[in-house]
Amino acid sequence: MKVSIDQAACQGDCICSIICPDVFLLxxxxxxxxxxxxxxxxxxxxxxxxxxxxxFEDDVQDAxxxxxxxxxxxxx
Ligand code: SF4
Numbered sequence: 001m002k003v004s005i006d007q008a009a010c011q012g013d014c015i016c017s018i019i020c021p022d023v024f025l026l027x028x029x030x031x032x033x034x035x036x037x038x039x040x041x042x043x044x045x046x047x048x049x050x051x052x053x054x055x056f057e058d059d060v061q062d063a064x065x066x067x068x069x070x071x072x073x074x075x076x
Contacts, residue, residue, distance in 0.1 A: 001057045002049035002075045003034050003064070009046075009071035016067060020059035023052055032071070049075055 003023065005016075012030030016023075025035045033040035034050035041050040052060050064072040 001052040001054075001060065003052050003060050004041075004046050004049045004073045004075075005032050005034050005044065006046040006071045006073070007031050007033070007044050009069045011069055011071075013068065016063035016072060019063040019066065020056055023050070023056050023060055024063060046071075046073060049073075 005024070010031045012026070012032070014026060014030070016032050017026050023035055024032050025040050026032055027040070033044050035041065036050045041048055061074060064074045
């Protein structure tokens, strides 16, 4: 599974990072970024996908479904 976040759509409410802090990191402005091995994916954006470790796949799906702006995209 892979995941991306559209930072332009993120409203910084922390929902994703509360559900799965190992995959969703917030920057200093509160905007979310997907992470690989604890490092935020660069450059980010809706077409930049990070690989999700298998143990976090359910939480990532949950976060994507709860994101109020639809900023999180999951690719299987
Ligand atoms: S749940 Fe969505 S809007 Fe909220 S911080 Fe995460 S990506 Fe941004």
